[in-house]
């Protein structure tokens with residue numbers, strides 16, 4: 001599918017910031033937004049990957065840990081105008097019951113998915129407003145709409161993302177800033193490898209017998225919502241593989 005970014009008032013390429021663009025959904029989104037006419041600034045911790053991507057898409061790369069307030073503020077200070085912020089950096093660490101919770105897993109999930117999203121959003125809000133037609137797209141999850149056993153560290157963080165998105169929508173009413181949340185189900189990326197501490201075999205089992213979404217499916221959703229006419233706000237999208245009806249109800253052909 002091909003989409004076109006809405007034009008800016010001075011005819012320059014609209015600027016998009018994509019966090020977590022060194023792999024998976026963020027990387028695919030950066031590529032698709034560039035194809036739609038955005039100048040994309042890709043941000044994450046693995047700078048070598050970002051540099052290659054930025055060269056490929058004629059964008060810019062920024063080494064950024066979204067949990068680091070000083071780094072986020074310095075990053076934002078260099079970008080006076082932003083048309084689109086895709087808050088994608090995030091992920092899950094571990095799968096334990098609340099009784100067996102691992103403090104460090106919870107801390108990283110909340111710091112990345114929730115606190116980091118707030119830091120980046122807060123720092124870029126003036127630049128989004130200055131663009132005259134800003135847009136914040138938060139990548140949440142089906143885990144923000146449902147809860148499942150052994151997932152509370154992640155599901156609670158993604159539920160918090162829903163609350164942040166809804167709050168932004170009401171707080172920014174009257175300003176030229178669109179707000180959208182996209183909540184995917186299973187997408188085969190590095191997500192499960194990261195969740196299971198690098199155990200690729202365990203990660204593969206998550207998608208056994210199912211055709212999962214791929215990163216490009218969500219990139220397509222982001223690019224579509226970001227290229228609607230300026231008077232339209234897509235508030236929320238929940239996107240799953242056909243074989244997944246809920247976080248825990250999956251039709252596996254084994």
Ligand code: NDP
Pocket residue numbers: 019020021022023024025026043044045046047064065066067088089090091092112116139140141142183184185186187188189190191192194215
């Ligand atoms: P990946 O593991 O492939 O990508 C995660 C990205 O987040 C990487 O680019 C990683 O980059 C970045 N990231 C992680 N921590 C930080 C940090 N502290 N600072 C900056 N960047 C960070 O997974 P996905 O592409 O699948 O995940 C993208 C988003 O989609 C996440 O928010 C995830 O929760 C969400 N999601 C994923 C689903 C799935 O099934 N895959 C389903 C629903 C939602 P680096 O390590 O280089 O910093």
Ligand code: 8X3
Pocket residue numbers: 140141142143154184185186187247
């Ligand atoms: C990833 C989807 O179901 O593993 O956000 O939580 S799930």
